[in-house]
Amino acid sequence: MSNPERGMEPGACRQRVAKPSGPVHNAATTKQAAEKMFQVLLAFGTRPEAIKLAPVYDEMLRRSDRIRLICCTTGQHRELLDQVLDLFAIQTDYDLNILKEDQGLFHITVSVLKGIEEILLKEKPDIVVVQGDTTSSFVAALAAFYLRIPVAHVEAGLRSYDRFQPYPEEVNRTFISHIADLNFCPTPRAAENLLREQIASESIHVTGNTVIDALLQTKRFVEHHGATNQYLKDLDLPSGRMILVTGHRRENFGEGLANLSLAILELVEQFDDVVAVYSVHPNPNVRRQVDAILSSHERIKVIPPPDYVRFVALMNRAFFIITDSGGIQEEAPSLKKPVLVARNVTERPEAVECGAAVLVGTDREKIMREASRLLKDPDHYKSMIVQESPFGDGHASERITDLIESFLTKRASERDKRKGYRSF
Numbered sequence: 001m002s003n004p005e006r007g008m009e010p011g012a013c014r015q016r017v018a019k020p021s022g023p024v025h026n027a028a029t030t031k032q033a034a035e036k037m038f039q040v041l042l043a044f045g046t047r048p049e050a051i052k053l054a055p056v057y058d059e060m061l062r063r064s065d066r067i068r069l070i071c072c073t074t075g076q077h078r079e080l081l082d083q084v085l086d087l088f089a090i091q092t093d094y095d096l097n098i099l100k101e102d103q104g105l106f107h108i109t110v111s112v113l114k115g116i117e118e119i120l121l122k123e124k125p126d127i128v129v130v131q132g133d134t135t136s137s138f139v140a141a142l143a144a145f146y147l148r149i150p151v152a153h154v155e156a157g158l159r160s161y162d163r164f165q166p167y168p169e170e171v172n173r174t175f176i177s178h179i180a181d182l183n184f185c186p187t188p189r190a191a192e193n194l195l196r197e198q199i200a201s202e203s204i205h206v207t208g209n210t211v212i213d214a215l216l217q218t219k220r221f222v223e224h225h226g227a228t229n230q231y232l233k234d235l236d237l238p239s240g241r242m243i244l245v246t247g248h249r250r251e252n253f254g255e256g257l258a259n260l261s262l263a264i265l266e267l268v269e270q271f272d273d274v275v276a277v278y279s280v281h282p283n284p285n286v287r288r289q290v291d292a293i294l295s296s297h298e299r300i301k302v303i304p305p306p307d308y309v310r311f312v313a314l315m316n317r318a319f320f321i322i323t324d325s326g327g328i329q330e331e332a333p334s335l336k337k338p339v340l341v342a343r344n345v346t347e348r349p350e351a352v353e354c355g356a357a358v359l360v361g362t363d364r365e366k367i368m369r370e371a372s373r374l375l376k377d378p379d380h381y382k383s384m385i386v387q388e389s390p391f392g393d394g395h396a397s398e399r400i401t402d403l404i405e406s407f408l409t410k411r412a413s414e415r416d417k418r419k420g421y422r423s424f
Contacts (some may be wrong), residue, residue, distance in 0.1 A: 036409075038067050038404075041120070042069065042070070042129045043072045044074070045098075045134060047084050048327050050084035050085060051084055052214060055217070057088070058397070067401075072092070073096065077099070078097070096112060105168060112135070116140055117143055120144060126412075129152045133173035150182070151176070151180045151181055153173075155185075156184055157204070164251065166347070177197065180203065185204060186392060208395065209392045212391055212393065215334055219335070228310060229313075231306070238298070241273055242277060242319055245264055245323065247323070256361075257362070258289055259363065260322070261289065262293060268299050271375055277318075278301070321337055321339045329351045332356065333351060333386050340374075341357050350390035356384055
């Protein structure tokens with residue numbers, strides 16, 4: 001992203017300010033290890049992954065004297081992914097471009113596994129970094145494991161303990177945890193989950209969530225950039241309290257998304273001062289249902305997903321948010337916005353436990369009850385505004401990059417010793 005203090009356009013070249021960073025190497029580290037240029041491959045394919053890895057990408061570029069960064073996108077979310085690449089000025093070295101119409105899990109799995117094999121064999125990275133719980137993240141980690149390349153997992157340890165909610169993400173991230181050499185947990189709760197699963201404790205590190213790094217940087221940009229204000233004006237929203245809505249999870253396809261849409265319609269009809277904005281995923285399974293129920297109401301705007309800067313502006317403008325998104329559960333507390341989670345279970349219980357979120361599932365009555373309470377009861381609304389996010393302080397990417405450098409330096413030193421080098 002452009003430097004918000006300079007007020008530049010998204011996608012313009014960023015000026016990166018050098019700052020002291022990186023691990024302090026032990027004196028016993030070999031000269032060969034200390035001088036090595038480490039090759040780090042970032043693999044991702046969806047908009048949320050790109051947003052959450054953008055701060056890591058940026059932090060690694062700051063250390064280009066020590067890290068050669070290789071960026072591989074799988075491309076199953078073409079338009080949404082490209083928005084983020086442009087916004088954060090991420091330059092890709094490889095693009096598998098696997099997107100096809102009505103793609104399924106088998107297509108994604110086979111295409112990524114075959115495509116990334118060639119890249120890993122060619123580049124021979126020292127470590128592969130994946131994020132979150134997508135099928136492309138799991139498959140990239142699996143390919144690295146097959147080639148005995150270390151794996152670092154950003155946002156490790158999230159668990160719902162229901163393998164079909166979210167589907168297939170719950171199983172994906174569990175598999176990645178058992179493959180990864182470094183597990184970067186956003187919260188202490190996530191780290192405890194891994195310890196209970198007997199993941200090696202030396203692989204587990206609590207770093208905070210990189211989405212907070214990206215969010216706070218973007219929020220500063222929004223506050224200093226007039227174009228986002230113009231975007232909100234161009235939406236031509238009626239005056240009133242705005243509810244921001246997103247819904248796209250596979251487990252909610254069909255009746256679940258229909259119930260969510262019907263609840264939004266009922267809310268707007270019951271409260272004359274309420275406006276709803278539904279940011280609709282381009283998946284046709286989602287779009288058709290939402291359009292059929294909501295597109296004709298004058299106080300409901302059904303919009304395609306805006307770029308991340310504009311979406312942060314929408315979140316900032318919202319009175320509260322209804323979503324089945326994992327990332328928004330993390331972002332909303334930092335923006336001091338109550339969030340109703342359209343899931344039956346969540347792998348981010350910290351938001352619920354701190355009072356910033358309520359699980360409503362896709363139960364129409366429960367959505368109506370909790371949303372009406374937020375609209376009618378100012379004290380309840382205030383009780384859901386938390387002063388400190390449980391998901392991080394905006395410095396996760398620095399901690400992650402430090403830990404990766406430290407891991408690779410130690411590994412190189414041990415390898416050099418096996419070759420017979422002496423330490424000085």
